[in-house]
Amino acid sequence: MKTKSLIKKFGILFLVLLLIQSLHLLHGQNPIKKGTPLSKDLVIDIQPVVAPNLPESSGATYYPTVLPGEPGDAYLDVNWNSGLVIMKDQSEIELPQMRYNILTQQIQFVRDTEIQAISNPQEVSLIRINDKVFIYDEFITDGVRRSGYLELLEDGSCKLLRRWIASYKQVDELTGEETIYRTQRYFFQFDGGEIGEVKTSSAAFCETFGKHGNELKKFMKEQKLKVRNPQHLRSLVSYYNMIATK
Numbered sequence: 577m578k579t580k581s582l583i584k585k586f587g588i589l590f591l592v593l594l595l596i597q598s599l600h601l602l603h604g605q606n607p608i609k610k611g612t613p614l615s616k617d618l619v620i621d622i623q624p625v626v627a628p629n630l631p632e633s634s635g636a637t638y639y640p641t642v643l644p645g646e647p648g649d650a651y652l653d654v655n656w657n658s659g660l661v662i663m664k665d666q667s668e669i670e671l672p673q674m675r676y677n678i679l680t681q682q683i684q685f686v687r688d689t690e691i692q693a694i695s696n697p698q699e700v701s702l703i704r705i706n707d708k709v710f711i712y713d714e715f716i717t718d719g720v721r722r723s724g725y726l727e728l729l730e731d732g733s734c735k736l737l738r739r740w741i742a743s744y745k746q747v748d749e750l751t752g753e754e755t756i757y758r759t760q761r762y763f764f765q766f767d768g769g770e771i772g773e774v775k776t777s778s779a780a781f782c783e784t785f786g787k788h789g790n791e792l793k794k795f796m797k798e799q800k801l802k803v804r805n806p807q808h809l810r811s812l813v814s815y816y817n818m819i820a821t822k
Contacts, residue, residue, distance in 0.1 A: 643744050645757035650679035652708075652740060656686065659705040659717060661694070666701075674705045678758055679742045681724050682743055683710065697725070715739070715763055715771035726763060726771070732817030734785075735765040736774075738806075776803050783815055792816055 582722065628680070659674030673686040682693035683703055696698065697712035704710075709728040714721055717739070730736035744757040762774040764784065775781045781803045782789040794813050795801070801808040 591697045597761060605680055622681040643746065643757045645743050647755050648678055648758055650756050652678055652776035657706040659703060661703050662701045663701055676710065676725065678740045683725065713771060717761060717773055730813045730817065731748065733767055733820040734816055736810060736813040737763040737765065737771065739763060774809065776804070778803055788816060788819055791819060806812065
C-alpha cells in the first residue's frame with residue numbers, strides 16, 4: 577500500500593512539474609508578458625533644451641534657435657488604435673488598444689487598465705496599427721549598428737523604411753507642458769539584406785540601385801523628384817520595385 581501511495585504522489589508531482597514547464601514555454605512565446613517595464617523607465621536619446629540665460633546643468637550643450645523636427649508629443653498617434661501582432665512563428669494576436677511611443681521607442685498596449693509594452697520584439701514579424709506597419713530589426717545609422725522599430729513604407733525587392741526619432745524635449749517654464757520634437761530617418765533593405773540609411777545626394781542615391789541607377793536617374797529628372805522629399809522618395813522606390821521585377 578505504501579509503495580502504491582508513493583507512486584501516486586510521484587505521479588501527481590510529475591504532472592505538476594510538466595504543467596509548470598508548459599506554462600513557461602507558452603509565456604516565452606507571448607509578446608505581451610506581464611511585468612514589462614513602463615515606458616517612463618526607458619527614455620531613448622532625448623536631449624533637453626536649455627534657455628540661453630540658464631545654466632547648462634541639465635547636460636544640454638547649446639540652445640538651437642530653431643529646433644529640428646516637427647513639434648508634437650511622445651506618440652506617433654496620441655489616440656489608441658486597434659492593432660495586430662504577427663509573430664515569426666505566424667501566430668497572430670489582436671489587441672484593441674495600441675500605440676507607438678517615439679520617446680521610449682516602444683509599442684504599447686493596454687491590458688487590465690495598465691499601459692504595458694511588447695517585451696520581446698525580436699520574436700515579432702510585424703505589427704500593424706491602424707494603417708501603419710512596423711517591423712523590429714537591426715539597422716545601421718551613422719556607422720553604428722542598432723536595433724529598433726521601423727515603419728514599412730514600401731515593400732518589394734527594395735523595402736523603404738522610416739525610423740521615427742524624438743530628438744529634443746522642450747518644457748514650458750510657466751505651464752510645465754512638454755513638447756517633443758520628432759525627426760525621421762529613411763532606410764533601404766534590398767532583398768532581405770542589411771538595412772542601411774538612404775543617401776540624400778541624387779548621385780549617391782542612384783548608385784545604390786546598381787544597374788538600374790541610370791534608369792532611376794532618368795525617371796527622377798523627368799518627374800522632377802527630390803530624394804529629400806518623403807513622398808518623392810516613396811515614388812522612386814516604388815518605381816524601382818516595378819522595373820526590378822521586369
